[in-house]
Amino acid sequence: MLYVITLFFCFISVVYATPLFTDLLRSLKLFDEPDSGRKIHKEPIPRMGGVIIYSITILFLFFLYPNVSNIKYFLTGSLIIFLLGVVDDFKNLPWHIKFLGQSIAAVFLILFLRNHGYFNFNFAGIVFPEFLTILMLFIFIVGTLNSFNLLDGLDGLVAGFALLLSVLSFLLSLGSDNSFVTLLSVILFGVTLGFLKFNSNPASIFLGDSGSLTIAYFSLAVLLSSFAEVSNHSIDLVFMGIILSVPIIDTVRVMAIRIANKKHPFLPDNNHIHHIIYSKKIRHKTTVFIILALTIISFLIGIIYKFSSNVLGLFLFIIFAGFLLFIDNILDFIIRKENLLYYGRLFKKLPANFAIVFKYYFLPIITFVLFSFIVYLII
Numbered sequence: 001m002l003y004v005i006t007l008f009f010c011f012i013s014v015v016y017a018t019p020l021f022t023d024l025l026r027s028l029k030l031f032d033e034p035d036s037g038r039k040i041h042k043e044p045i046p047r048m049g050g051v052i053i054y055s056i057t058i059l060f061l062f063f064l065y066p067n068v069s070n071i072k073y074f075l076t077g078s079l080i081i082f083l084l085g086v087v088d089d090f091k092n093l094p095w096h097i098k099f100l101g102q103s104i105a106a107v108f109l110i111l112f113l114r115n116h117g118y119f120n121f122n123f124a125g126i127v128f129p130e131f132l133t134i135l136m137l138f139i140f141i142v143g144t145l146n147s148f149n150l151l152d153g154l155d156g157l158v159a160g161f162a163l164l165l166s167v168l169s170f171l172l173s174l175g176s177d178n179s180f181v182t183l184l185s186v187i188l189f190g191v192t193l194g195f196l197k198f199n200s201n202p203a204s205i206f207l208g209d210s211g212s213l214t215i216a217y218f219s220l221a222v223l224l225s226s227f228a229e230v231s232n233h234s235i236d237l238v239f240m241g242i243i244l245s246v247p248i249i250d251t252v253r254v255m256a257i258r259i260a261n262k263k264h265p266f267l268p269d270n271n272h273i274h275h276i277i278y279s280k281k282i283r284h285k286t287t288v289f290i291i292l293a294l295t296i297i298s299f300l301i302g303i304i305y306k307f308s309s310n311v312l313g314l315f316l317f318i319i320f321a322g323f324l325l326f327i328d329n330i331l332d333f334i335i336r337k338e339n340l341l342y343y344g345r346l347f348k349k350l351p352a353n354f355a356i357v358f359k360y361y362f363l364p365i366i367t368f369v370l371f372s373f374i375v376y377l378i379i
Helices: 002-027 050-064 068-090 095-115 130-151 157-173 179-199 208-230 237-243 245-260 273-279 284-307 310-325 327-336 338-378
Strands: 120-122 234-236
Touching: 002 050, 002 179, 050 068, 050 179, 050 208, 068 095, 068 208, 095 130, 095 208, 120 130, 130 157, 130 208, 130 237, 130 245, 157 179, 157 208, 157 284, 179 208, 208 234, 208 237, 234 237, 237 245, 237 284, 237 310, 245 273, 245 284, 245 310, 273 284, 273 327, 284 310, 310 327
Parallel strands: 120 234
Antiparallel strands: none
16 A cells, blocks of 8 residues: 555656756756757757656655665765766766766665675676675676666656666565565656656656666665565576666677777767667657667566576577677668568557557556545545
């Protein structure tokens, strides 16, 4: 009952607060300006949507979680990563400053996991010494934070990705003794669901670095904690890598291309997976739909790896990783085949129809049902 009510009020809070905050950003002229390079939008769009994501999430945590001091390391780390993103939204920080801030936030997340006993890490069942585990986890956290940041190139992409992760974390944490994990999953679901109303294409507000980094930090916390709960506090980093493989593989692939071309690995370009798909004259909404569909596939492979067969899961993951690495060539091959164009046209219609159903049917129905349920509880 508590989780349903929490979801409803998180959703409603974001839906009502975001337009007001967007108007404030417009009055302050805090825009993400278009350019002739990487950016796809044609008009100035307010950014710093992370302020909404962070403030409402933390507000509900303080209001609903009974022992806030128990999550002090998580709260400190999330504040550091949020402030880092806000400063970066105002003034583009050099990569080494961003790396330093992300590293400090990663240390606090590691302290949070250790404080809750979620520090029995392994790699496909292989247990490493603690100092090596800390190093691997640190690299994993910082790498994931950056991968979310780099994935934020299309309207609704990172918010949709985080929404799917929150659902997975909620399902994994059901029945656990740690109410924080389940509560944060529900809050993250409600917040991202509400924000997608304004962040999906055409977006009226962007996440900005404050949003992508904050969502990444929250997602990592719930995913690592929920998996620990379902695995007797033993976290397989291979499983985590499979679940987050879409942004991680994309980041590794892009950096490898930059290094091969003798470019700085941390400088932005348009070689990301969303740029590649979008460049094939595939519509914006369809591109986001494809990437989120790939995310769901990675979830299914991770579940097979964890709960069915490690060998089968790794085999499927290798095939899936190969698809992501060579997606440019695969899409070219598909587009050249005229007999597949018909199916491509049908597939292109799915996101637009889904968006219409979601906006005009699903949202009003779920809002009415949740509101009626709350009235029923009050009566």
